[in-house]
Amino acid sequence: MDYQKILEEIHQEVLPLVDKGKVADYIPELANVDRNKFGIYLLTLDDNAYAVGDVLEKFSIQSISKVFMLALTISHLGEKVYDRVDVEPSGDPFNSLVQLEHESGIPRNPFINSGALVITDMMISSFADPRAEFLEYVRDLVGQADVFCNKKVAASEKEHGFKNAAMVNLMKSFGNIENDVDEVLDLYFEFCSIEMTCSELARAFRVFANHGRGVIDTKKYITESQFKRITAIMQTCGFYDEAGEFAFRVGLPGKSGVGGGIAAILPDKYSIVTWSPGLNKKGNSLAGMKALELFTTKTGTSIF
Amino acid sequence: MDYQKILEEIHQEVLPLVDKGKVADYIPELANVDRNKFGIYLLTLDDNAYAVGDVLEKFSIQSISKVFMLALTISHLGEKVYDRVDVEPSGDPFNSLVQLEHESGIPRNPFINSGALVITDMMISSFADPRAEFLEYVRDLVGQADVFCNKKVAASEKEHGFKNAAMVNLMKSFGNIENDVDEVLDLYFEFCSIEMTCSELARAFRVFANHGRGVIDTKKYITESQFKRITAIMQTCGFYDEAGEFAFRVGLPGKSGVGGGIAAILPDKYSIVTWSPGLNKKGNSLAGMKALELFTTKTGTSIF
Amino acid sequence: MDYQKILEEIHQEVLPLVDKGKVADYIPELANVDRNKFGIYLLTLDDNAYAVGDVLEKFSIQSISKVFMLALTISHLGEKVYDRVDVEPSGDPFNSLVQLEHESGIPRNPFINSGALVITDMMISSFADPRAEFLEYVRDLVGQADVFCNKKVAASEKEHGFKNAAMVNLMKSFGNIENDVDEVLDLYFEFCSIEMTCSELARAFRVFANHGRGVIDTKKYITESQFKRITAIMQTCGFYDEAGEFAFRVGLPGKSGVGGGIAAILPDKYSIVTWSPGLNKKGNSLAGMKALELFTTKTGTSIF
Amino acid sequence: MDYQKILEEIHQEVLPLVDKGKVADYIPELANVDRNKFGIYLLTLDDNAYAVGDVLEKFSIQSISKVFMLALTISHLGEKVYDRVDVEPSGDPFNSLVQLEHESGIPRNPFINSGALVITDMMISSFADPRAEFLEYVRDLVGQADVFCNKKVAASEKEHGFKNAAMVNLMKSFGNIENDVDEVLDLYFEFCSIEMTCSELARAFRVFANHGRGVIDTKKYITESQFKRITAIMQTCGFYDEAGEFAFRVGLPGKSGVGGGIAAILPDKYSIVTWSPGLNKKGNSLAGMKALELFTTKTGTSIF
Known part of the structure; x- marks a missing residue:
């Protein structure tokens, strides 16, 4: 063809x-x-x-980054990842809090924001330097070294990311976030700000x-x-x-x-x-x- | 193999x-x-x-029947079927009314009960004898004639089908059911009661x-x-x-x-x-x- | 003054x-x-x-009738009325199904439609002729005999009352309606159609x-x-x-x-x-x- | 008597x-x-x-404090307070996020947590020293000076207050919080920690x-x-x-x-x-x- x-x-x-x-x-x-x-x-x-x-x-690849986050985390932690995030479609706008509250802080899947925030939290708990390991992982997948986060984008996301902050706080209230809320948000926004061709x-x-x-x-x-x-x-x-x-x-x-x-x-x-x-x-x-x-x-x- | x-x-x-x-x-x-x-x-x-x-x-094939209902209806009415029923996963238990109310009587997809009830309503509006045409369609697909509905199962479903009745009434209140509520329910329960090997x-x-x-x-x-x-x-x-x-x-x-x-x-x-x-x-x-x-x-x- | x-x-x-x-x-x-x-x-x-x-x-006094319905029913059945209908404000539009589903078919209070439908169901179960007893009760309260339901209004309400039908069916699916759905609806719409000065x-x-x-x-x-x-x-x-x-x-x-x-x-x-x-x-x-x-x-x- | x-x-x-x-x-x-x-x-x-x-x-008077917060704020700002917080019962557990999301960040009333958080935000925007003015106001109402916040309680509330943090972030995402999220939370928890006989x-x-x-x-x-x-x-x-x-x-x-x-x-x-x-x-x-x-x-x- x-x-x-x-x-x-x-x-x-x-x-x-x-x-x-x-x-x-x-x-x-x-x-x-x-x-x-x-x-x-x-x-x-x-x-x-x-x-x-x-x-x-x-x-800015934004949510596409969630695939890399999941792949890296699942390759380290295996199936137990799914104890803290489900694998079903959400049937609601991607950042809704309703379902999250209804389901006791367990996000529907790792590709909605709440789910990726939980994955980020797992990465902080499990990796010595999650930021570096993530970048290295993506660079390996690509096969070259010049893949970077855009710090300005990440900072801007943080400045406007109150709904994400609401979600991570809500999940922490249910015990499904282990680390500091701001640390999770900062890292998550960096992961989303990665730039690729x-x-x-x-x-x-x-x-x-x-x-x-x-x-x-x-x-x-x-x-x-x-x-x-x-x-x-x-x-x-x-x-x-x-x-x-x-x-x-x-x-x-x-x-x-x-x-x-x-x-x-x-x-x-x-x-x-x-x-x-x-x-x-x-x-x-x-x-x-x-x-x-x-x-x-x-x-x-x-x-x- | x-x-x-x-x-x-x-x-x-x-x-x-x-x-x-x-x-x-x-x-x-x-x-x-x-x-x-x-x-x-x-x-x-x-x-x-x-x-x-x-x-x-x-x-009793029950909800598997919904595939036949959709296939028959779409083959007659084409894409306009999807004006009255969406095609997205529901993310909620299969018979929830919440989402239906939130989305103004448009079911999430044709394979949840509410969606199949709307399909049934379309069949009543479009076919001279939807009951007969449906059975004939399924018999053609199977390639033999001895496929039947179980009237006793259908009657029993009707007797206990108050949640389905709630859904069809709710959708009618939003204008997404054209025919008589009981007619829709009766036919729907018959379609679900079909028996196959x-x-x-x-x-x-x-x-x-x-x-x-x-x-x-x-x-x-x-x-x-x-x-x-x-x-x-x-x-x-x-x-x-x-x-x-x-x-x-x-x-x-x-x-x-x-x-x-x-x-x-x-x-x-x-x-x-x-x-x-x-x-x-x-x-x-x-x-x-x-x-x-x-x-x-x-x-x-x-x-x- | x-x-x-x-x-x-x-x-x-x-x-x-x-x-x-x-x-x-x-x-x-x-x-x-x-x-x-x-x-x-x-x-x-x-x-x-x-x-x-x-x-x-x-x-047409419409929902004001709910006060008479509650008074008559509570005077016969006492506090046990509140086992089947709560007494708290609803915080939602008066005919929402969401809360009803969330709270397993128990309406928030007797003055929203779902609550009054449950009261109607109790009246059917408890009174020999609920229609007559209700009219007599209201006439006694007023002190004169020429208070009537408007059958045309009641019929018209029934014809457009699919959301109420959805509610009574939903409550019946939870076991909170004892009588036939249509009997409850018919009587409820009559109660609402009462006319007074x-x-x-x-x-x-x-x-x-x-x-x-x-x-x-x-x-x-x-x-x-x-x-x-x-x-x-x-x-x-x-x-x-x-x-x-x-x-x-x-x-x-x-x-x-x-x-x-x-x-x-x-x-x-x-x-x-x-x-x-x-x-x-x-x-x-x-x-x-x-x-x-x-x-x-x-x-x-x-x-x- | x-x-x-x-x-x-x-x-x-x-x-x-x-x-x-x-x-x-x-x-x-x-x-x-x-x-x-x-x-x-x-x-x-x-x-x-x-x-x-x-x-x-x-x-610890906790939520009773919300009455003082409302009284002080309304006495300064008048009815415009109610542009940012409604006055109707909530019909949901006192800290639910569902209704808040459904109603675009406007809390149902000033006596649920989300409503009091908005009141706190107004106090920060309007008062030179909201902490001092609030304490002085309560002391005036009581008629004596030894009314204090319990800093240890406030700190502990903050440490466990992720659901409140979720709410204030959600409201900020809707534009209904003007000040820094942490500043609002800190002050709110202090207001709740006030101790009285x-x-x-x-x-x-x-x-x-x-x-x-x-x-x-x-x-x-x-x-x-x-x-x-x-x-x-x-x-x-x-x-x-x-x-x-x-x-x-x-x-x-x-x-x-x-x-x-x-x-x-x-x-x-x-x-x-x-x-x-x-x-x-x-x-x-x-x-x-x-x-x-x-x-x-x-x-x-x-x-x-």
Whole structure:
């Protein structure tokens, strides 16, 4: 199949959507991103790459980071992670407190904010230097060293992150946060502020498409069972309150972020990453989602 | 792969679980089912069948019926079905009214009770004789004529179905039910009371595994897009509040019922049906779920 | 104090408000009421009456009827009534199902719809002819025989009463309704459809102001303890989600209805009834509430 | 009436209840209070005092402090206080986040924790030294200078106050908190940690019974309208989720605290304070509530 031609067709078809979405504006650092940016990067397990658009430009990966956080933590702590965070879709806006209160401080899954905050808390309890270990882990997945957090973004998130602070306090009141509230928040916001290119994200997610084994370094990052678990959570919980719509339209496990990125995988075949800062009403990249839908339709590839 | 041998191994392995679950007891007709019943039926697209246990005994398919209801309705009405019922996981027990009230009478998806009640209402509005057309549709999918509703079960469901009555009244108060409340409930309970064997269910679901085309009659029951939609909903919403757990442990789209049945598919490969009346805490068959987990693990087949 | 003069002043002051509210329009029988109607009727325990406006015209008392339903039922069944309905304010719109589901089918108090539906169910279980006994009870309280239900209003309420049907079904699913759902609904809607004049309502409520003893017939309708209980519930739950505002602005126990009536009492002193069909956003009569506020302010009488 | 004899009778009657309640144990400072303590202090507007038990011992007044916070703030800012906090009963446990999220960060009333946190925030914004002004205000109401906060209690509350921290963060996310979250929490916990005797509380609340005018210093602390508002809020919201029960059994406006104190008033007549650390399931003093019920029954005094 001529993947490059397909990506170029898709680029033309989604161009009219690129400025239709709404760029996240709760912090100035995200609000100021040029919403005309657009890129798709496809990376296959047999090591071919195809790309269109702004694929070498860094952007804030935001919630996509939650996949790396979970993978690193589960590779250290194993299944006991799921004693403190469930694995079911939330059926509520991604940062709702109602369900958290109703379910005694146990978040529905690790890909909503509350769940990722609990994962962050586990990392502080378990790792000597969680900040350094996380960065090193992501750099290993990518296969290069120049991946960094954006301290300005993290600081700005903290300054506006009162709903996240509410959640971590609420969970602490239920005994599901072990460490200092501010320490958890600071680290969480740093993890979210990491910046990567489409190309880098595709390399990192290709490891998941390869069942957790690095394609270049052949390192086993997660076990087969952990791969299955993470893929299942991406499939059912990776797109805020639009997991069902994404499963239908795209049909790939993945994760989106409010920075406009979406990373998805077809196990055993490829990873694919799109970036377009304009979001739809549910908080997922408008043009990115359309591009992925066109891709799986045109190539006839999806998990179903 | 020696599927028959694998099924027999699984049978031995899950036997200790068969009497550990709790048989549904909200109506006497379900409460009186022998909880030692157990069967697995595997049917491939290249038309081989493998079976162990009580696969030729009829049981109440209950919520599995919702897949047939959706397929029939969407094949007539198309995408406009989704104006009145959403396609996202619910994140709440399957019959909660809270979310329904919060979302103005629009159910989260067609596989929770409220959603299937709306589908039933659409069928009444659109079909001359929805009861007959539904039975005929299911019989066509199965490929034989002796599939029936159990009137006694339906009557008993009606007698105890006050929560369903509450939901349909609530939705009617929001304008999302067009027909008479009792007419909707009566028909819905009949649809749920349909009785099938593992073998029959496997034949019906094989049509979905074959992208909506009958393997024997080669009839196109639903379009490719409708197949994708139904499969995505089975994947994200098919197992009450355990969709994430099922996606991880089993990794197949499917649907369960409180009668103890589970029907699942691997698109392009096979359909598989288990029956074991003992349920786990979330309302899914305890031994059936374990059997399916063992099957996808032993065969290395799953959508991921 | 020159009560007549005060009422006339109030009449002038609230006239500009009379056409500002919104007449209840969920059934045509209420929607068609002339919203320029206005009346105040004051009746003292030393048997003086003062009135302005349309005080001899019948109107639909709607939820005010709930006070009579509770009084009659509690006088027969005593405190055990409160095993099936609580006595606390609801803090939610008057017909919400959320709290009802959360609290296992026990309504918050007898003056919200769900609570009055449970009271109706008790009446069916306890009385030979609840319909007749209720009418006779209200007629006794008023001291005359021409008080009737409006069958057309009751039928219209039933036809649009799906939210009430949802509630009674939900409560039945929790075991808190003993009788047939439709029988409960029919009777409830009849009770709500009763029509009275300001004058008649004032006579009935004067019995409550007199601690449950008829001023003319000297009959003891409820015990001192039952008087205290009903008055407390009127005080904390009588005005939908505006009990606090009413307590501040008016400072009298009472009950309002969507027909635009408000009946209130100052124990040991008087009963007072207003009628003005235009409602505020919370469902209470706009001009009626203002009139009562002016009355307690001008006369310096309130429970505080 | 021989009030002293009545108080002594009550003392005997409630003694068996004194050790039946459960002392608040979420912080050690409250958990360690002797639960056999008991006192009643009655203070009339014609300046007679009657007392039994431990009425001169300081205890942590906790939520009773919210009345003083509201009175001081409303006397400075007037009605605009109610733009940021509603005046209706909550119908939910006193510290629930659900309603707060549902109502966009506007607390239901100033006597639940979230409401008092907003009041604290207003005090920080409006007063040069809110801590000093508050203490001075309470000392003025009492008429003596030795009223203090207990810094150890305040620190302990802060250490365990994650649910309060969650609420203030949530409200800040909605824009309903102007100041630094920690500053608000620190001050709030200090306000709650104030210690007074039954005698002192009775003197302070007598000012409210006297419509806001000091009986000794004749100073006007709040306007007549503010008196009416505060009294109405005490009546409908003063007893967590037991306002209706208290209105029925006792029939006085008032406020309780988890330290076991209850302060209540009969406007124009008296203030009365009880202290008994054992709480009932709803968080109100078990023996204190019974003592007040006996008092209003024996004396025939209540607002109804």
